[in-house]
Amino acid sequence: MPKDAGPQAKTNPGRFFEDYTVGDVIQHAVPRTVSGGERALYHALYPARHALYSSDEFARASGLPESPLDDLAAFHIVFGKSVPDVSLNAVANLGYAEARWLRPVYVGDTIRSSSEVIGLKQNSSGKTGVVYVRTTGRNQHGLAVMEFARWVMVRKRDLDAPAPETVVPELAPSVKPEKLVMPGGIDFSAYDFVQAGEPHRLSDYQVGEVIDHVDGVTIEEAEHMMATRLWQNTSKTHFDATPREDRKRLIYGGHVMSMARALSFNGLANAQCLVAINGGSHTNPCFAGDTVRAWSEVLEIAETPAPGVGAIRLRLVAVKEGGMAGQLKGEDGKYLPHVLLDLDYWALMPV
Amino acid sequence: MPKDAGPQAKTNPGRFFEDYTVGDVIQHAVPRTVSGGERALYHALYPARHALYSSDEFARASGLPESPLDDLAAFHIVFGKSVPDVSLNAVANLGYAEARWLRPVYVGDTIRSSSEVIGLKQNSSGKTGVVYVRTTGRNQHGLAVMEFARWVMVRKRDLDAPAPETVVPELAPSVKPEKLVMPGGIDFSAYDFVQAGEPHRLSDYQVGEVIDHVDGVTIEEAEHMMATRLWQNTSKTHFDATPREDRKRLIYGGHVMSMARALSFNGLANAQCLVAINGGSHTNPCFAGDTVRAWSEVLEIAETPAPGVGAIRLRLVAVKEGGMAGQLKGEDGKYLPHVLLDLDYWALMPV
Amino acid sequence: MPKDAGPQAKTNPGRFFEDYTVGDVIQHAVPRTVSGGERALYHALYPARHALYSSDEFARASGLPESPLDDLAAFHIVFGKSVPDVSLNAVANLGYAEARWLRPVYVGDTIRSSSEVIGLKQNSSGKTGVVYVRTTGRNQHGLAVMEFARWVMVRKRDLDAPAPETVVPELAPSVKPEKLVMPGGIDFSAYDFVQAGEPHRLSDYQVGEVIDHVDGVTIEEAEHMMATRLWQNTSKTHFDATPREDRKRLIYGGHVMSMARALSFNGLANAQCLVAINGGSHTNPCFAGDTVRAWSEVLEIAETPAPGVGAIRLRLVAVKEGGMAGQLKGEDGKYLPHVLLDLDYWALMPV
Incomplete structure (x- = not known):
């Protein structure tokens, strides 16, 4: 990269509407290993008290090997990774659908996340468009821990870029x-x-x-x-x-x-x-x-x-x-x- | 529960003075497994530096298997569990006595807590009374980790409820x-x-x-x-x-x-x-x-x-x-x- | 210690300029065992995302046994221990040099820290002097995890104390x-x-x-x-x-x-x-x-x-x-x- 590329040439500008193609799968960066620290912080930041997520004994009496990470913490980890690729240039976070937890996250698990573009619809203004993605979090064994669809309104970089074919996914109510x-x-x-x-x-x-x-x-x-x-x-x-x-x-x-x-x-x-x-x-x-x-x-x-x-x-x-x-x-x-x-x-x- | 029971019918209103009987043992909810996260947070929230609670090496040189959770953290965990059952309708937290740590709490331990009602004394106003409890925290082996007596002034729900027989426990100075x-x-x-x-x-x-x-x-x-x-x-x-x-x-x-x-x-x-x-x-x-x-x-x-x-x-x-x-x-x-x-x-x- | 020694007699007043001698090695107090809690807190306090310090899987793919504690966290732990002995009476933290990380810090490691006095220079005012130290952090095996030189301006307790021989260490730029x-x-x-x-x-x-x-x-x-x-x-x-x-x-x-x-x-x-x-x-x-x-x-x-x-x-x-x-x-x-x-x-x- 030439030196005169400017001081922001190395930084992530995020994706704009015209950078998405239906069917693309984006691997999100920075996998994360969770420890008891994430659990304790979750319990310090929120008045979380559900027993299954507080006590290994309670979790074992409920058939799990130990107490998992709070489900919304797992959601936030999977979601957070998608932000630099999906919503850095978002104007609005429009909705969620079809989110399912597929497997508990336990201390020691390493979570990564990817998103498939499942829909695109340019707005009539021509300045923004709606991007639909299905995001999946996986653990170190490659097993899915959760998935969700979300759609966000994203700015166009180049207002003259042609509108993509409109694809609006069918999402269950x-x-x-x-x-x-x-x-x-x-x-x-x-x-x-x-x-x-x-x-x-x-x-x-x-x-x-x-x-x-x-x-x-x-x-x-x-x-x-x-x-x-x-x-x-x-x-x-x-x-x-x-x-x-x-x-x-x-x-x-x-x-x-x-x-x-x-x-x-x-x-x-x-x-x-x-x-x-x-x-x-x-x-x-x-x-x-x-x-x-x-x-x-x-x-x-x-x-x-x-x-x-x-x-x-x-x-x-x-x-x-x-x-x-x-x-x-x-x-x-x-x-x-x-x-x-x-x-x-x-x-x-x-x- | 009927639908017209009102939106607060499922929530915990806490116990009032007339809900306590001397000799009753209340099992407090939500057992808690502690990890290194609780330890680290304690050291971030307070300038705690006592070496036995900071270093596994120092603890081992002092005859313990590893560094325990800070003693007051153990106290707070045992105490916190008793709040919904003992002090939700308390007007004042009047005192502590006979608190003893009985066994260190280590990372991986699961703590639960119970309280025995050891005294009751209605105040002359007839609106409140003093409840004396002895609270015990236990680990996953059922072994007591600490115990303490405390007494709180609690409101009556029904001012016409009869005063219980006065029992004031003898607590060591x-x-x-x-x-x-x-x-x-x-x-x-x-x-x-x-x-x-x-x-x-x-x-x-x-x-x-x-x-x-x-x-x-x-x-x-x-x-x-x-x-x-x-x-x-x-x-x-x-x-x-x-x-x-x-x-x-x-x-x-x-x-x-x-x-x-x-x-x-x-x-x-x-x-x-x-x-x-x-x-x-x-x-x-x-x-x-x-x-x-x-x-x-x-x-x-x-x-x-x-x-x-x-x-x-x-x-x-x-x-x-x-x-x-x-x-x-x-x-x-x-x-x-x-x-x-x-x-x-x-x-x-x-x- | 006599009772009339005053209420601050037991507390640490810190060292003054005349308390340092070139060649002295000061063992700093309070060793510290790190857990996943310190890691999680670091990631909650700073927007830290470097993958090697976030994911055990990424660390293993890079030849390390697991993800280490963030390097600056290791620095802060080693540095923090030196504060009560080196900079409690410091007027200014003048500089760092020759800092090297020598070994990653992993969860479970216990870190201690010591400093050698490597230079002294009384200021012309006669009220303060510059103290140069080389601080080393070691893990539970006695192996150095990092070292750095720093110099601070420290007050004299007794303005009449004689100036020490000036020793200014040669530190690499x-x-x-x-x-x-x-x-x-x-x-x-x-x-x-x-x-x-x-x-x-x-x-x-x-x-x-x-x-x-x-x-x-x-x-x-x-x-x-x-x-x-x-x-x-x-x-x-x-x-x-x-x-x-x-x-x-x-x-x-x-x-x-x-x-x-x-x-x-x-x-x-x-x-x-x-x-x-x-x-x-x-x-x-x-x-x-x-x-x-x-x-x-x-x-x-x-x-x-x-x-x-x-x-x-x-x-x-x-x-x-x-x-x-x-x-x-x-x-x-x-x-x-x-x-x-x-x-x-x-x-x-x-x-």
């Missing part, structure tokens, strides 16, 4: 219960409700039931930055205070997701394993100083082939001050200004 | 030296004072001696919340800024305890193992922005059966700005406004 | 390439540029080339204090807000070093192992709220005996807001006010 993958060996036949923290089993929940998780956590800049760095997510917007006059940094949507999920322990302590995300929207930005609360709505209940294990489909909503349990959208059909996250997921629960 | 439990194998015969950081052995300390630990640490919101979450302590008051106009969160008393103990390294580097807490009071609240300093007073000196190991009983006082070494109470007999913590404990030291 | 020590087994013949994150090999870089690392991170008090405590660095100035009216704490220079090195991934992702620091200056203080960016200049390129491994000598410059890539000093020859760090180091890169 929700993961069918029969497609949920059970963590190998999982068995809730001898589930200890006392150690887990709540007496409610799957049959205690009803479709339509709304649960207010009550507790609130006020977020600090240091915390969300530590979390986001831990997942090696490089998006500048989470770290650099200079673009905004109030010096606030936009909080990684996954931080809100993990905070809300951890808060949902109070009322959903037995919703142990995340097995799928059906869809999710980061509906309003979150900033340091916001106090995050959460509420859930039971959407669906299903059987699974694992002994003593049922599946519960939940809407998890994170709100900031002003938000109320059960209130999601206004009369105009738009999300209320206090709603930060609307996440639709499947979890496993003792029947 | 201090743990007798012969009741101190030595960590198995501990031996300070070949103690390395250079690596430990100070030359002072037990015989260098005199009863009545006051030690000013000099250094100060200004506390941040992110730090005390990370610490408190790490111990899975769910008390809302430490996390939710919304109830107070100044948006400050009340700092968990145990955070101040750990900070003061870590600061006491400077002058008490050889007070290695905590073996008992005789009593303790959180005398004034601590908030982010406060600069914490500490001083100690030597209260008692005793022999132990372990080779080369003596016991030193110390008063550890944490103060914020304005506090001075040796100044504890005013002429009115009340704690000075700058005093945050008055802790009376036993530690092990080379003779 | 830079470590010669043939003196660089390769991590045992290192081999970049099968280097995976995709997983490492960038395609640039050593031959793609030219002496004189300037790289703007683009990204910025705004620093928080909680983060730099957690980092500095993790290295058991006890310098009061990083923790105690009370001496300054703006309540800011001076950030440990090593925090800026690690931040800049991590940011340099973007453009230098393949500069994997640090093997030497030729010199370094903390040119302006850094405070919470500053947004740190970094740029590098290629100073020299060299061969090494390890297969597929070359050495690149880099100037790494950290700047705060107002700093620009390539701008280091003003017309007066002094560092610009926005320059925080000027570090000259050697790293290993695939040829």
